[in-house]
Amino acid sequence: MIQNYSTAKGRLSSFGSNLFIGLLFFFLLTGITVALPASIDFDLVKERVVKEYLISEVDKEEIQQLLTSQNPDGTWPGINYQDVSRTGFEHYFHTGNMVTLAKAYQHPNSTFRGSPKVKQAISNALDHWVQNDYFCDNWWYNQIGTPNNLVAVMLLLGDELPEELVQATQPIIGRAHLNASGARPSGDRIKIAGILAKNLLFLGEKEKFETVLKVIEGEIKFSTGSRGLQRDFSFHHRVDRVNNTSSYGLGYADAFVEWLVYTAATQYSFSRDKVEILVDYYLDGISKNLAFGKYLEAGAKNRSIARPGALHGLDAKTPKKLLQATDYRKGDLEEIVKIREEGIHKVSLSYGKYFWQTEFFTYQRPGFFTSVRMYSIRNDNMEVPYNSEGLMNHHRGDGTNHLSITGKEYLDIFPVMDFQKIPGATILQKEKLPDPDQIQKSGYTDFVGAVTDDLYGSVAFDFISPHDPLKARKSWFFFDKEYVCLGAGIYAKGKQEVFTTLNQLLLKGEVYAQVGHQMKILKSGKHGLKNPDWIYHDRVGYFMLAPQDVELSFGEVTGNWTSINRQTRAPQEDVTKEVFSLWVNHGNNVRQESYAYMILPNASLEETKAYRIDDQIEILANTPELQAVRHKQLLQVQANFYQAGKLDLGDGLELTMDGPGLVLLHLDGQNIVKMAVSDPSRKLDKMHLQLNSKLNLQGTQHRVAWDAEHWISKVTVQLPEGEFAGSSVILGD
Structure with a gap:
């Protein structure tokens, strides 16, 4: 039954409310336990909800504009009230205006507080809504968007509105x-x-x-x-x-x-x-x-x-609220608040995180953040372009590798982006992308995953395109200052060229290239570089680790948001931005092509020029069967076995795998001091490997059989199962 909203029934007086709050804090501080009436808690929660609505200050000019522009029937000009389609429904601005006015009416610092004119404007707008009961083809507005705004109006001044109008609003909120x-x-x-x-x-x-x-x-x-x-x-x-x-x-x-x-x-x-x-x-x-x-x-x-x-x-609003409510992981929450309020130059985060249920890998160092996105027979590649948004996302899960130093490298690049040059992806170049209803696809392979010891990690993607006759074995190996990207077994049918894109981002500053012994500053436009040593742009060095021609272009590109978003509220005007793109052209009718490059993030031009690959990185293998990298200074080997095989680790060490799997090794001469393994296929309950080194690694998920005669450690690792299958097992400290 609808209650009489013109009364203050069930609410505490202002005096009583303040007295209760004071007593509550006294009891909390002294540790005294008391049983409080349910009505007091109920009213306190309601008071907090209303207070939250009134945190932000009122924009006087905005309120005045809403009052003067409102039509006599409660509508506002500029809103299309006829279009209730999934791509339209500008009606959301109407209910949003009501909330804005309601906040102005109740805010203690508002010049419109208690204004009869504001209350009448809200009443007129609400009356128009309940008379028409606008219903969108997109369920979200009917069940979330509209009820959320209307309930805010009710909490802010529903008790002061005509009772019959409030009653008529309830069925709409009730959705x-x-x-x-x-x-x-x-x-x-x-x-x-x-x-x-x-x-x-x-x-x-x-x-x-x-x-x-x-x-x-x-x-x-x-x-x-x-x-x-x-x-x-x-x-x-x-x-x-x-x-x-x-x-x-x-x-x-x-x-x-x-x-x-x-x-x-x-x-x-x-x-x-x-x-x-x-x-x-x-x-x-x-x-x-x-x-x-x-x-x-x-x-x-x-x-x-x-x-x-x-x-x-x-912003820091949510982590601050968590800090108000709990002391659990307080230091970690405080660091997120600090980053968001003081800037990323304060960051001290370092981690390698693999989301095995989602096939997404993220890697953070104080100076850079990067990610790899994949899919498999377990996960689809991309969200459906619901409500006609994201109309060119076909390849945005194809082993994509974005890199951030400021967090703003790709900000609003998308209306001018070439969606067949997605960072990190290997893509068959078509005259145009398929229809948007062909975006979401399931993967064809199960060997998709990563291994991590929570600080370092490698990623492996047995990639078969669901869109094109194209396949490749792709790996990424992540270290403190750099990461290595390898591709092998690239195969594609037809006359269309295949590109692997190193990056496509907003252009910022000069572009440099080192070819042979000559470094030069490039002019805007398109360039083909024959076997360059490195390319440098926006504090990132791109090093070719094997003889490889590359192509790049940079300069102004014009596009439009409507090419990727058919919502009526999408900007209609053309957008021009300066864009940098760098890629390897593998040609057409590709057979067993490969690539090998390294990315040096957050480096100055001088640091890039001084970087010596041979002192740091050694590619141990880059074949369709095995991709592996050794970092000489970190004394670390990361190896992705797509099948059983043997790998020379250097310094007389050999690793033998009796099946597919990913391995990360920390070395100290001929000793293995730490190891992490994983099974991307998620078919195995145990992993078996051999090392010609005597192992003494801490942990309960493995056993080591030492063969002194042949100087071999035979290692059996118990792999995670069920909802943890695909995650890593860490052996050692």
Whole structure:
């Protein structure tokens, strides 16, 4: 039954509320345990929700413009009220305007506080909405977007609006309910539950509110193999297992943190184990999908790259809220806050993180961040271009390798990007990309994965294109100052050329090339370089590790957001940006082609000129069967075996594998001091390898049989199974 909203029924007086808050903090500080009436906790949560709406200051000019431009029927000019399609529905601006006005009406510092004119404008706008009940072809607006805005209006001044208007609004808000089609176990379920909980606060429904909060808390759980949070702390919004960690997964975390703070120190508080899962997810999932823990990263994004500003930096609001609610991993949270508030030059993060449930690898050093995105028979390559966004994303999962030093290298490059030159990818060059409905594909291979000891790592991709007659074996090997990219067994049919792109990003500064003993500054345009030593641009050196001709182009490129985004709100005007592209042209009818290059990030021109490859990097193998690299200074070997084989590690050491797998070795002369292994295929329960060195490595997941007569250690490693299959086993300290 709809209550009388013109009364303050069930609410504490201002005096009583302030007295309660003072007593609450007294009890918390003294450790006294008291049983508080449910109504007090309920009203406190409601007060916190309303207070959150009023954090930001009111823009006086914006409010004045909304008041003067509003039509007599409550509408605003410039909004297309006829188009309710998936690519349209500008009506969202209408409900957003109502929220903006409601905040101005209630904000304590607003010159419009309590303004009858503002209240009338809100009433007119709301009346127009309920008379028309606009319904979008995209369910999200009906079940989340519109109810979320309308419930904000109700909480801010619903008690002051005409009762019949409030009653007419309830069925529209009520589309956010737990049995709604969009309330699937994922980011949207927790958002819908949050809207419902806010509406129950407005209605005064205490028992129902408590039930919904339990649903919200229950959504913080591992759902490996289905929608939701995965065991590797990635996030899957749908059953296609595409990486949604920094899109839907970000909203999932923010929605939970919102209620974590609202309910703190009340009977509705969430359990500590749920809070710890959330913190782990925020730090080891979300933050490690971001460049420097701050910038939304191109490799982790899907169709949203078609929206201006998609790769913006995040603020510190959410980690600060977590610090208010818990002391769990306090230092890690404080570092993320510091990075976001003081800048990435303060970063001290270093890690190698493989999301084996999502087939996404991220690598952070104080001076750079990079990622590799892949797919397999287990995961699809890319999100469907829902609502006509991301219309050229066909190859953005094909072993793509983005690199960030500032976090802004790819910011809004997408309307001018050549989507057949994606950084890191090997792509058959077509006259045009297939239709957007052909973007999402399943992979054809299972040997897709990485090995990491949490600090270093290598990545292997047995790549067969689902779009073209093309295949390749691709590997990446990551170290402190540089990383190596190898490709072998590249095969393609037909007359179309095959490119492997080293990078395509926004042009910044001069472009240099060293060919033979001559270094030169290149002019804008297209260049073909015969066997260059290195190319340098924007604090990155690109070194060719084997004789290889390359092509590059840089200069102005003109494009349009509408080529990748058909939403009516997408910018319509042409965009011109300066772009740098560098690639290897493997030719056509490719048979057993290869490539080998190294990237030196965050280096000056002088550091690039002085870098001596032979002192650091040795390619031990680059064949379709085995790709391996030795770093001489780090005393480290990373090897990706696509089948059983033997590898000469140098210094008289040999590694023999009896099957496929990835191995990372830390060496000390002829001694192995640390090792990590993984099985990308996820077919094995044990891995068997041999080393002609006596091993004494700590750990419980392996055993070593020492053959003194042949001077061989026979190692058997117990591999992770179930939801941990594909993750790494670390042997040694």
